[in-house]
Amino acid sequence: MNKAFKFRIYPSDTQKTLIHMTIGHNRFLWNKMLEEKQKHYELNKTILYNRPAQYKENYPWLKDIDSLSLANTQLNLEKAFRQFFSRKQDIPKFHSKKQDYGYTTNLVNNNIVLKKGFIKLPKLGEVKIKQHRTIPNEMTLKGVTVSKTSTGKYYVSILCEYQKEIKKQVVKDSIGLDFSMTHFYVDHQGFKLDYPTDIQTDFKKLRILQRSLSRRIKGSSNYNKKVLDIALLHERIRHKRDDFIHKLSYAITKRYDLVSVESLNLIEMSKTNPYYAKQVSRFGWARFVSCLKYKLEKEGKTLVMMDKWYPSSKLCSECGEIHTELKLSNRMFECPNCNTNLDRDHNAAININKEGLRQYKLAFE
Ligand SMILES: [Zn+2]
Structure with a gap:
């Protein structure tokens, strides 16, 4: 099972700049990939499977940010588009600067570490965190979503996984x-x-x-x-x-x-x-x-x-x-x-x- 823990973080000015850049680049990738998926869909009525790597050549600055975040953006878009394709949802929307968005990164080789008062994140390094509750030891960290609200606050949502034996309940009520x-x-x-x-x-x-x-x-x-x-x-x-x-x-x-x-x-x-x-x-x-x-x-x-x-x-x-x-x-x-x-x-x-x-x-x- 999965559980997410949300905490407020207090990045330094340099870290803020990098977070904005990462969110911005991910928004760019989402919109670019969506645009091509849409065009392809209109012409062929099928799903185009495009990958971030294809865009890194034309837009080399995409390489400056956490590459796992780009992979997650692609996965999310793919999922949203498949939902649309199977008629379960409306066509995915383009992301605008005005809305709150974040980016998601995954745990690979200790790139994310929670310490007392800090969280170490890929590219950002140690960011100050206000951790109001501890994450139980039996839970394993899977990934982190970093977000900024339009009111200027920063958060991390830490996704954890844990094992739980679930017994099916008899239906009484x-x-x-x-x-x-x-x-x-x-x-x-x-x-x-x-x-x-x-x-x-x-x-x-x-x-x-x-x-x-x-x-x-x-x-x-x-x-x-x-x-x-x-x-x-x-x-x-x-x-x-x-x-x-x-x-x-x-x-x-x-x-x-x-x-x-x-x-x-x-x-x-x-x-x-x-x-x-x-x-x-x-x-x-x-x-x-x-x-x-x-x-x-x-x-x-x-x-x-x-x-x-x-x-x-x-x-x-x-x-x-x-x-x-x-x-x-x-x-x-x-x-x-x-x-x-x-x-x-x-x-x-x-x-x-x-x-x-x-x-x-x-x-x-
Ligand atoms: Zn009747």
Whole structure:
């Protein structure tokens, strides 16, 4: 299993310059390789397998930075492009200077060493680190991601690997979750979890700031101040959201052995219902599901994701009738066959829970 530990680092000015350069060169490589992959895809409808070495000849300065980082950028791009190719994700985006990015390097021949107060990294040498917790001895270090936020902070995320014997848990308690437009989720017992209100408020503040930014003169000191305010707010939202997601997935994992969720196709959804798609991606729905899956599997528990064709909303949870006339605007599910009258999302969550249990029994019992 893998676990990542994130710590803040305090690089010297020279080290900062080198970090910027490494991130910049990796961004350049990502964009260059992506551009060629895209062109190739448009012409041949196949994946182009390009390598960093091909670019080092034309752009020799790429050799100045940690070469493992370039290899990782290539691997990440390859993965993202294959996801796109198998229609699981949108086409990878070009990286811009405005966003927070980092670079990843791997442990090879003691090139990364953690010491008291310092971390030794390839090319950078010893960087001051604030290590607020120790990494257990049984864990082996695999790699490090160095990142810089747009608010000027530097971090390392240390990826470790460890062995753990996982015993499959017997399913005693299960839960089905339906993601709804008005709530973060509704479960099969009809419990509705709201979107965190303070994050909603932050999004409103963000909109006000962005509007006021559009009225400033680009490059003026007022403009730059607003840009920093926006970055700080984005950072705060991200922290709050991650905190919300972690606590929630932790609580669910503790309580349940089997969690069933619907599958969401954000690309499809943004076409039919852009507001909903935005709401879902804002609150990190996909992140929540992957966090939940990871936590459950670590405990020998299971996450079942519905097939995207599973009609969780249109199925009557009482009699199994398919209600084809149900519209997106119908908030209640009224069964034309058995007269069951239930909140639409509650009905869907019951179906998801039942279907998850059925699939689980098929696979494991
Ligand atoms: Zn019915």
